Amino acid sequence: MKRAIIRSGLEALYFSGAHRLMEPFVGGVGAILVLHHVRPARSDGFQPNRLLEITPTFLEAVIARLKAKDVDFVTLDEVRRRLQEQDFRRRFVTFTFDDGYRDNKEWAYPILKRHGIPFAIYVPTSFPDRLGELWWAALEAVVARNASIALTMNGRDCRIESGTRGEKFAAFELLYRWLRGMPSDHDMLDAVRDLTTRYGVDVGAICDELCMSWEELSEIAADPLVTIGAHTVNHVMLAKACDTVARSELRMGRAVLEAALGRTPHHLAYPYGDATAAGPREFAIAAELGFRTAVTTRPGVLFPEHGTTLTALPRISINGEFQRERYIDVLLSGAGTALWNGLRRLRVA
C-alpha cells in the first residue's frame, strides 16, 4: 500500500512536470545517495527485502542520468568541505553503501571504478567479524521456507499462515514491524533467535555469504576512490540503547575499523537511520566524538543550512522497488522528499 502510494506520487510528480517547477525551491545544493545491495535481479516471487537492492544495470542508468545533469561526483570529505565553506558553485552527489555487502565489491565497484566515481561503504564491524546477525535476511528465510510460523508474540502463542505468496508478504510485514517496534536490540534479537533456531535458519551462514570479509574490505579500501565509514559494531538502533552503550558502539565501531584497516574512519552512518534509531542525542554524540559527517536515512537533498548539522545529514534512497530512471530525476529534484518532509528543509529532530 505504502509502496503504491510512493510510486504513484513519484509518477504524478514526474508526469505533471511539477518537480521541474519545484526544483529551484527544493532542489538544494547536492545529495547523498544511499544504496545497499547491487546485484542481478533474482527470480523468486517472495523478496520482501527487495527495496534494499538494485541491479548493476540500474546503477549504470543512475550514473548516466547524473552525468547528463552535469553534477560533480564527490567524496564525503568534499561534501563536508563544500557545506562548511558554503561552496555551492556546482551541484554534487555522493554515493554511499550501507553494511559492506560483498556484491558491492563484485558488482558496484567495477562500474564506479570505470566511471572514476568515489564512494563510501559504511561497515558494522561485527559483519566482517562474522558475528553479525542480519535478522531481516534471516526473517526472510524463515518466512520463505515455511508454510506457517508458530511463535510467542507479546506473551501469547500464535501461528501465522505463510503458505501463499500473499501470506508470506503479510507475515513478513507483521513480524518485521513487531520486531522493529521492540524496546531494544536485545529483545529483538532474542525473538529472532527463537525463530531461526526453531526453523533451522543459520544466521552465521547468511553473514558469511552476504558480507565482505576483512580481507575483501582491505582490498577495496586500498583504492583512493573508496572511503570506509563507521556503522557501529553490532548494527544497533542507537536511540534505543542507553548512553553508555550508544557511545561505546560508536567509539568501538570506529576503533575496530581503524585497527583492521589501518586508517581512522571519519564518517558515520547511523544503523537504520530513521527517527526510531537515531535522534538528537546520537547527533550530539557523533559530533562530540569528532566524526566529520554522519548520515541518517531521513529522506532529503542537502541545503546550505546542513553546514551547521553535519552529523545529521539526510540521504536519498535509491530504492529497489522504484527502479525507473524517471524516478531518479524526481528524487534528485528534491520535490518528492520535500513533499514527504512537509516542505521543511531541515529535519534533525
Ligand SMILES: [Zn+2]
Ligand atoms: Zn545498515
